[in-house]
Amino acid sequence: MTTDDRTHRVAARLDHLFRTVYPATLGRPYSYREAAAKIAALAGGEAVISPVYLQQIRTGQRKTPSLDKLAWVAQLFGVPVTYFSDDIVAERVDAQLEIVTELRDDGVRELARLAAGLSAEALEPIKAQLRYARRIEGLPDADSGGTLPVNRV
Secondary structure: OOHHHHHHHHHHHHHHHHHHOOOOOOOOOOOHHHHHHHHHHHOOOOOOOOHHHHHHHHHOOOOOOOHHHHHHHHHHHOOOHHHHOOHHHHHHHHHHHHHHHHOOOHHHHHHHHHHOOOOHHHHHHHHHHHHHHHHHHOOOOHHHOOOOOOOOO
């Protein structure tokens, strides 16, 4: 794998993290300044990474980001540092992030709250109805691993 390929992979994965992982209290992705400040807080107040460095990694301008800086970025987003270099780890983490993203939808959270505590027997007709609704809407079968839309209008 070339340096350009690695740079592109790291940039794409960091972009994905910025777009999908952020505190519910913030309600939006981190700015570079906010992310750098949060990393500094994680490091005990030490300025570990600058907003410009984060932007350079995310846009692919930084060809070889240091492993220690990527480790801090990984800690900010709650992923293993190998997320940036290992395709299998990245696939597993991305699948988990998809679920987290889906749970941002108020309707999905309400359905989960309503279903909590119901027996498997009681859930079966509800799941059947949801599968039917997905077909009517032209959405992929959630059981097939199809990507679910977030905040579909």
